[in-house]
Amino acid sequence: MSQTQAPLTYEEIVRLPKVLLHDHLDGGVRPSTVAQLADETGYDGLPTSDPSQLAQWFRENADSGSLVRYLETFAHTVGVMQTADALRRVAREAVEDLAADGVVYAEIRYAPEQHLEQGLSLDDVVEAVNAGLREGESLAAEQRRTIRARALLTAMRHAAKSTEIAELAVRYRDDEVAGFDIAGAEAGNPPTRHLDAFEYLRREDAHFTIHAGEAFGLPSIWEAIQWCGAERLGHGIRIVDDIEGLGTSRVQLGRLASYVRDRRIPLELCPSSNVQTGAATSVAAHPITQLRDLRFRITVNTDNRLMSDTSMSREMWLLVQDAGWDREDLRWVTINAMKSAFLPFDERLAIIEEQIKPGYEAR
Numbered sequence: 001m002s003q004t005q006a007p008l009t010y011e012e013i014v015r016l017p018k019v020l021l022h023d024h025l026d027g028g029v030r031p032s033t034v035a036q037l038a039d040e041t042g043y044d045g046l047p048t049s050d051p052s053q054l055a056q057w058f059r060e061n062a063d064s065g066s067l068v069r070y071l072e073t074f075a076h077t078v079g080v081m082q083t084a085d086a087l088r089r090v091a092r093e094a095v096e097d098l099a100a101d102g103v104v105y106a107e108i109r110y111a112p113e114q115h116l117e118q119g120l121s122l123d124d125v126v127e128a129v130n131a132g133l134r135e136g137e138s139l140a141a142e143q144r145r146t147i148r149a150r151a152l153l154t155a156m157r158h159a160a161k162s163t164e165i166a167e168l169a170v171r172y173r174d175d176e177v178a179g180f181d182i183a184g185a186e187a188g189n190p191p192t193r194h195l196d197a198f199e200y201l202r203r204e205d206a207h208f209t210i211h212a213g214e215a216f217g218l219p220s221i222w223e224a225i226q227w228c229g230a231e232r233l234g235h236g237i238r239i240v241d242d243i244e245g246l247g248t249s250r251v252q253l254g255r256l257a258s259y260v261r262d263r264r265i266p267l268e269l270c271p272s273s274n275v276q277t278g279a280a281t282s283v284a285a286h287p288i289t290q291l292r293d294l295r296f297r298i299t300v301n302t303d304n305r306l307m308s309d310t311s312m313s314r315e316m317w318l319l320v321q322d323a324g325w326d327r328e329d330l331r332w333v334t335i336n337a338m339k340s341a342f343l344p345f346d347e348r349l350a351i352i353e354e355q356i357k358p359g360y361e362a363r
């Protein structure tokens with residue numbers, strides 16, 4: 001870290017190229033779109049139809065200190081995302097919003113099985129979202145913003161559709177789908193419940209990440225990596241439970257923490273989301289900064305922009321303001337993220353060389 005530069009401003013951070021690996025489509029809907037789609041699709045479960053009150057409602061209800069209660073808020077976004085038009089619009093707007101925030105590459109995840117209530121098939125859902133992602137890229141290009149957007153298909157860990165969703169991800173891998181994930185309440189639903197899906201994906205040479213080590217500790221991380229073969233960890237913050245003396249000069253990594261660091265397994269860390277679900281007490285105290293100092297392969301992510309009322313620039317700005325991060329830290333996590341993307345190697349390199357490095361050099 002250099003001491004000579006003034007702290008970055010929010011506007012400077014917006015202008016820097018950013019990479020986002022962990023962002024939920026149904027956690028990033030614009031509040032005004034939630035309200036309009038509820039109206040158009042006849043969803044009558046919203047707590048209010050006023051967009052600014054809705055924004056506040058999501059933020060406050062997600063601020064529960066519990067992952068399970070946090071996840072309850074998704075009923076309303078999923079509730080209005082049940083038609084092809086709605087899915088396509090939400091995907092298009094997500095890409096436009098990310099591009100406006102300076103994101104140059106994004107992997108946006110969602111669970112296709114949650115969007116079948118009004119008769120869509122799994123393939124219909126994926127095709128609608130893919131079309132929206134492509135439209136978002138084109139609209140951003142018209143505004144002279146270059147963004148690549150890819151989808152990750154999530155299976156819900158309490159449900160029993162993971163193999164079907166894994167097959168769906170493979171079926172669409174030459175389109176916009178870059179990989180697979182499992183999400184949902186962690187306690188009681190270990191990743192090994194979905195071993196068949198992960199083994200299938202490995203046989204198919206397909207990419208996947210697993211939400212693990214967010215609300216539940218080391219066993220979940222260990223299973224995700226050593227049994228299931230996850231390439232990256234969604235959150236993974238509880239890896240700190242395997243590190244003794246964190247924050248002191250006598251830090252000792254346990255075997256699993258060493259393995260994660262030695263193998264350069266990317267951690268998709270989401271500071272604000274972790275504060276809301278109680279996995280961290282504040283951004284200032286979030287272990288991301290200690291994991292940075294220990295040179296884990298960390299990345300910074302939004303998780304759910306609607307529920308956390310956040311953006312990539314805001315997550316980075318909070319780290320600058322509250323945890324003393326500087327421009328070099330942001331550059332490092334951005335390159336970490338791009339190296340860890342589920343995009344072919346040559347395409348990752350091209351984005352690093354043509355967009356990220358020049359963007360950090362420009363003043």
Ligand SMILES: O=c1[nH]cnc2c1ncn2[C@@H]1O[C@H](CO)[C@@H](O)[C@H]1O
Nearest residue numbers: 024071074109110111154183184211
């Ligand atoms: O931080 C999280 N941990 C676990 N599951 C999550 C998180 N954020 C969202 N989802 C779950 O993923 C589904 C598909 O996008 C969402 O509907 C939500 O239930």
Ligand SMILES: [Zn+2]
Nearest residue numbers: 183211234303
């Ligand atoms: Zn997540």
